[in-house]
Amino acid sequence: MSPIRKIACYLTVILLLNCAVQGELLWMEDLYAAQTLPEQNTRSEFEIYRDTMELIWEELQWFPVPASSSNERASVAFENTWMAERNYGGKRSHEGTDILASLDEAGYYPVVSMTDGIIEQVGWLEKGGWRVGVRSENGNYYYYAHLESYIREWEPGDPVKAGDILGYMGDSGYGPEGTTGQFPVHLHLGIYVPLGADQELAVNPYWMLKYLENKKLTYSY
Ligand SMILES: [Zn+2]
Numbered sequence: 001m002s003p004i005r006k007i008a009c010y011l012t013v014i015l016l017l018n019c020a021v022q023g024e025l026l027w028m029e030d031l032y033a034a035q036t037l038p039e040q041n042t043r044s045e046f047e048i049y050r051d052t053m054e055l056i057w058e059e060l061q062w063f064p065v066p067a068s069s070s071n072e073r074a075s076v077a078f079e080n081t082w083m084a085e086r087n088y089g090g091k092r093s094h095e096g097t098d099i100l101a102s103l104d105e106a107g108y109y110p111v112v113s114m115t116d117g118i119i120e121q122v123g124w125l126e127k128g129g130w131r132v133g134v135r136s137e138n139g140n141y142y143y144y145a146h147l148e149s150y151i152r153e154w155e156p157g158d159p160v161k162a163g164d165i166l167g168y169m170g171d172s173g174y175g176p177e178g179t180t181g182q183f184p185v186h187l188h189l190g191i192y193v194p195l196g197a198d199q200e201l202a203v204n205p206y207w208m209l210k211y212l213e214n215k216k217l218t219y220s221y
Contacts, residue, residue, distance in 0.1 A: 045195065052193040053203070055138040059115045060208055061162035064144065064189060065099055065169065066110055066217040074109065074221065075102045076187075082204040088174045088182075089127055095202040096143070096190035097209055101169060104185050107148040109169040110219055111187055112162075114142060114212065119158040122150070128188065129173025129180075132166050141200070143190035146173050148180075163217050 068074040076099050083093040101109055113134050120141065121133035128145035132154060135141055148170025160166070174182035191208065192200045 048195055052140065056140055056193065056208065059136050059138055060212060062112055062114055063209065063212040063216040064111055064114050064187060066112060066219040068221050069218045070220045073102060076100060078209055080206040082206060096188050097205040099187040099189060101185045106170040106180065106185050107168045108221065110165045110221060111144055111147065111167055111169055112217060113160045113164050113166055115162050117160055119154045119156055119160060122154040122156065124177040126175065127173055130170065134160055139194050141192040143192065145188040146170055146186060148172060
């Protein structure tokens with residue numbers, strides 16, 4: 001073999017080895033990206049969710065309907081109806097828990113805030129009737145719907161303490177402003193947690209209510 005051929009051969013081998021090593025590195029990079037990126041994303045979302053749920057359990061103080069000290073027939077009951085079918089306004093799933101009243105009388109049962117927080121939303125919603133939404137200090141949203149009336153004229157930004165009366169249980173909603181009587185008196189409770197930018201996740205309040213069942217204020221009504 002001529003010296004020039006030898007050098008050409010040598011260079012070719014070096015080049016091929018180089019390509020092989022670089023190709024390997026690229027392939028490893030792909031593998032690394034494939035393995036780590038989705039995992040990192042899932043982990044951070046999971047972490048947000050886990051931390052938020054922990055904060056919910058920490059901030060819950062009172063069952064939203066106090067016990068009555070003066071009328072033993074006045075009680076409430078609730079079941080786990082998470083994602084059960086609802087038909088008003090098109091087929092949809094139930095994003096909350098309904099607390100049903102033993103006495104079907106609008107304006108009878110007080111509704112209290114389960115947490116400290118500030119009033120964020122107040123007023124009429126076609127599906128929710130007279131509703132009030134409380135944003136807790138940890139950023140979670142508590143939605144109390146179908147009220148008969150408010151204890152006072154709430155304004156967004158008003159602070160509330162856990163146990164403060166927000167209004168009275170009713171049967172408002174499922175129609176234009178002022179519609180009542182489309183269903184039995186009950187409180188619809190929804191809980192929403194923030195999941196990063198502009199995203200909210202509805203969580204099942206049933207378990208929180210179960211937890212709070214033995215944490216009821218007692219009012220005379
Ligand atoms: Zn409901």
